[in-house]
Amino acid sequence: MTPRIAIQEAPFDLAEETARLTEGRSDIGGLASFVGLCRADDGLAAMVLEHYPGMTERAITRIAEEAAGRWPLFGITVIHRVGRLPPGAPIVLVLTASAHRAAALESCAFLIDWLKTGAPFWKREELADGESRWVEAKAADDAAAARWTAA
Structure with a gap:
């Protein structure tokens, strides 16, 4: 099984x-599927x-391969x-396929938690007042990702 990894500007089609x-x-x-949307906060x-380019795809491929090693998966898509x-x-699509729901759901959650905390993306918010700011890491996201490394 080779994960499908894509970094793109164009929208994706879930179906x-x-x-x-x-x-x-x-x-x-x-x-299992997860679609992340840009929230108006x-x-x-x-x-x-x-x-x-290149670095991001390699990093996501590595974590997708780790998911495939942890769970019995038939397919992974990360866009x-x-x-x-x-x-x-x-913004993001994660799909995981397995013979059973638990592996699909857990691996999908693992991947999205890692994408939120470990994927090499830089995010900047443009505000309605014309200002902009870089998005900082959130402790809650780090805590969610930490559950996958707990003994």
């Missing part, structure tokens, strides 16, 4: 990506996401958008 992951498979019993006009995204725009 198309689900069909691509499950095509020709009758052994999939659980498919604190006067946000847009979120600008930047990455370092993360970059560029300027207005509130309501989809």
